[in-house]
Amino acid sequence: MSAGLAVVAFGGNALVRDPEHESIPYQYETVVRTVPAIVDMIAKGWDVVVTHGNGPQVGFILRRSELAAAEVAPVPLDYAVADTQGAIGYMFVKALSNELAARGLRRPVVSLVTQTVVDPADPAFDRPAKPIGSFFDEETARRYADELGWTVAEDSGRGWRRTVASPEPVEIVELGTIRDLAGRGTVVVAGGGGGVAVARDGDGRLTGVEAVIDKDRAAALLAAELGADLLAIPTGVDRVAIHFGTPQERWLDHLTPETAAEYVAEGHFGEGSMRPKVEAIIDFLRARPAASGLITAPHLLADALSGAAGTWISKGDNA
Numbered sequence: 430m431s432a433g434l435a436v437v438a439f440g441g442n443a444l445v446r447d448p449e450h451e452s453i454p455y456q457y458e459t460v461v462r463t464v465p466a467i468v469d470m471i472a473k474g475w476d477v478v479v480t481h482g483n484g485p486q487v488g489f490i491l492r493r494s495e496l497a498a499a500e501v502a503p504v505p506l507d508y509a510v511a512d513t514q515g516a517i518g519y520m521f522v523k524a525l526s527n528e529l530a531a532r533g534l535r536r537p538v539v540s541l542v543t544q545t546v547v548d549p550a551d552p553a554f555d556r557p558a559k560p561i562g563s564f565f566d567e568e569t570a571r572r573y574a575d576e577l578g579w580t581v582a583e584d585s586g587r588g589w590r591r592t593v594a595s596p597e598p599v600e601i602v603e604l605g606t607i608r609d610l611a612g613r614g615t616v617v618v619a620g621g622g623g624g625v626a627v628a629r630d631g632d633g634r635l636t637g638v639e640a641v642i643d644k645d646r647a648a649a650l651l652a653a654e655l656g657a658d659l660l661a662i663p664t665g666v667d668r669v670a671i672h673f674g675t676p677q678e679r680w681l682d683h684l685t686p687e688t689a690a691e692y693v694a695e696g697h698f699g700e701g702s703m704r705p706k707v708e709a710i711i712d713f714l715r716a717r718p719a720a721s722g723l724i725t726a727p728h729l730l731a732d733a734l735s736g737a738a739g740t741w742i743s744k745g746d747n748a
């Protein structure tokens with residue numbers, strides 16, 4: 430019997446541990462270290478849909494494209510997002526298939542190129558706010574902005590990065606296929622990088638849009654629309670804190686969605702880093718009040734599921 434449906438949403442930064450470890454083989458190593466926790470969930474009876482970020486990786490593709498511009502035609506941003514779905518999806522499919530086989534579990538694993546409809550009138554197109562690619566010092570970032578026409582911004586106290594538009598996800602085009610596959614016991618990797626942003630015209634035709642959707646917001650939509658029981662967001666910290674990075678810092682085990690919303694309003698969560706994760710879970714729980722949200726480090730997923738780690742957001746008492 431199924432333990433329920435879980436959407437597990439990995440951050441792109443969680444795959445790129447630091448600048449010394451951003452090569453593709455290192456990213457794959459991180460995925461290999463991460464998948465046993467997902468296979469533990471599968472072994473315990475969960476149906477799992479995996480999704481992932483792509484912020485660093487999509488920026489690397491655009492940068493490679495710029496550097497090669499004299500020789501080969503550039504990669505438009507929607508295609509760069511699709512490229513990251515292919516490459517990161519491949520990492521998860523390969524690593525999950527190997528781990529399932531090593532444990533004698535027979536489950537098909539697929540990665541799906543996924544499109545997410547956005548509203549071309551979304552105000553996010555007027556202010557590119559999604560950080561992508563490498564981290565720079567301010568001087569270097571501003572030089573790239575002057576020389577290459579980038580927009581740049583400081584990212585959560587970690588350095589300066591290129592930014593692109595990040596509209597709200599409205600509809601996941603391949604939702605029905607994801608639901609069918611997951612319902613039949615296939616492990617599905619979908620919605621990578623928030624999905625390739627597309628606009629739908631009056632005739633229903635889809636057109637690619639130059640944007641990078643926030644994967645936490647897309648994961649919340651995916652989890653709500655699939656009727657998931659759990660939205661788990663593995664990221665760079667073991668738990669969520671209030672007064673993060675200050676002497677008053679307090680790590681949280683459990684939060685109600687109401688308290689989480691109060692802490693968001695009080696500014697406890699990094700803009701563009703932790704805040705979208707907490708908000709994604711609040712949005713998901715608004716659609717699925719009996720479900721749960723979990724934020725933890727990838728290696729702690731299994732402990733968190735037995736209640737021994739992570740920050741849970743669900744009905745109940747705060748702790």
Ligand SMILES: Nc1ncnc2c1ncn2[C@@H]1O[C@H](COP(=O)(O)OP(=O)(O)O)[C@@H](O)[C@H]1O
Binds near residue numbers: 672703
């Ligand atoms: N209140 C907070 N509690 C815990 N971590 C926080 C908080 N505010 C900001 N952060 C930062 O947010 C990071 C997670 O965001 P990010 O690296 O953007 O995620 P992703 O894994 O999706 O790429 C954490 O590693 C931590 O540095």
Ligand SMILES: NC(=O)OP(=O)(O)O
Binds near residue numbers: 482622623641644
């Ligand atoms: N698309 C997206 O939100 O990616 P990251 O989680 O890597 O920033």
